[in-house]
Amino acid sequence: NTSYRNIRANMASDKPHTGVIAHTDAKGAFQRRESQFRNFIRKDSPFPPEAGRYHLYVSLACPWAHRTLVVRTLKGLEDIITVSVVHYHMGDKGWRFSSEEECPGATPDTVEGVSFLRELYFKVKPDYDGNITVPVLYDKKTHQIVNNESSEIIRMLNSEFNELATHPELDLYPESLRSEINATNDLVYPNVNNGVYRCGFAKAQEAYEEAFQNLFRTLDELEARLSKQRYLCGSALTEADVRLFTTLIRFDAVYVGHFKCNLRQIREYPALYGYLRELYHLPGVKGTVNFTHIKKHYYTSHPSINPFGIVPLGPSLDGLDAPHNRDKL
Numbered sequence: 001n002t003s004y005r006n007i008r009a010n011m012a013s014d015k016p017h018t019g020v021i022a023h024t025d026a027k028g029a030f031q032r033r034e035s036q037f038r039n040f041i042r043k044d045s046p047f048p049p050e051a052g053r054y055h056l057y058v059s060l061a062c063p064w065a066h067r068t069l070v071v072r073t074l075k076g077l078e079d080i081i082t083v084s085v086v087h088y089h090m091g092d093k094g095w096r097f098s099s100e101e102e103c104p105g106a107t108p109d110t111v112e113g114v115s116f117l118r119e120l121y122f123k124v125k126p127d128y129d130g131n132i133t134v135p136v137l138y139d140k141k142t143h144q145i146v147n148n149e150s151s152e153i154i155r156m157l158n159s160e161f162n163e164l165a166t167h168p169e170l171d172l173y174p175e176s177l178r179s180e181i182n183a184t185n186d187l188v189y190p191n192v193n194n195g196v197y198r199c200g201f202a203k204a205q206e207a208y209e210e211a212f213q214n215l216f217r218t219l220d221e222l223e224a225r226l227s228k229q230r231y232l233c234g235s236a237l238t239e240a241d242v243r244l245f246t247t248l249i250r251f252d253a254v255y256v257g258h259f260k261c262n263l264r265q266i267r268e269y270p271a272l273y274g275y276l277r278e279l280y281h282l283p284g285v286k287g288t289v290n291f292t293h294i295k296k297h298y299y300t301s302h303p304s305i306n307p308f309g310i311v312p313l314g315p316s317l318d319g320l321d322a323p324h325n326r327d328k329l
Contacts, residue, residue, distance in 0.1 A: 173239050
């Protein structure tokens with residue numbers, strides 16, 4: 001019954017937070033756990049597309065959550081899907097909400113009024129035993145978590161809200177390019193998106209070096225590809241570009257130093273850096289990037305990597321505003 005569910009949820013929400021950094025295999029290699037809420041928004045389903053019904057819980061620091069904000073902006077869904085933003089710091093109880101005054105850019109939870117994101121998870125599923133992660137796509141009508149897997153959320157935003165979107169003509173996952181997009185995602189996700197985490201969260205030298213070599217070998221491959229074509233899958237912007245963008249925009253600011261991904265910075269790759277600048281200046285995208293949240297999250301939320309929580313003042317990111325010159329390709 002409801003009272004029993006609430007008791008279970010309260011007990012569960014007092015459990016120590018198991019951060020993403022905790023999951024490594026016997027060889028010290030970081031292992032990311034799969035998301036558990038995997039429903040889809042579709043017509044003629046329990047979760048049909050409706051204006052104002054769905055809510056995104058995000059962190060401005062998190063590259064996975066950032067994907068959803070970029071697609072929401074590119075598709076013109078800002079007035080259709082509402083958003084709450086957690087505080088940049090992830091402490092013992094995980095992501096928490098705060099006021100704009102306490103943390104500029106963050107918001108309270110305007111939907112369920114919880115203080116910590118974990119409370120939302122346990123309210124929906126009192127016996128939940130997974131990671132407490134962002135993004136979360138939440139149904140305000142049924143009070144259910146629809147999905148917490150970013151790769152699936154961005155596809156829903158791309159295709160299922162076109163009758164409500166300002167830019168329905170934009171298709172980030174066109175049928176003609178799906179095999180190429182999938183192949184690119186299969187290259188970029190393990191080696192770059194997750195690769196930087198495999199470097200940073202490795203607990204053994206061999207595991208770190210393997211992730212490091214895979215990361216920079218893949219960046220070299222992407223540099224060669226983007227020196228010949230404007231986007232990852234040719235002349236059209238796709239979800240593959242969004243997925244790479246949210247890692248690249250954090251690379252020089254955080255991953256080079258904090259995660260020891262220091263062979264080269266993105267600014268040292270002519271094609272990748274121009275490509276990054278073009279995506280950064282797509283309409284609305286720059287407004288989804290918050291370097292204060294990004295830097296303060298990583299440098300203050302991982303005490304096993306940075307025990308004193310010192311946030312570096314650099315590097316300079318002024319170069320992001322330089323002309324990208326990608327329109328020549």
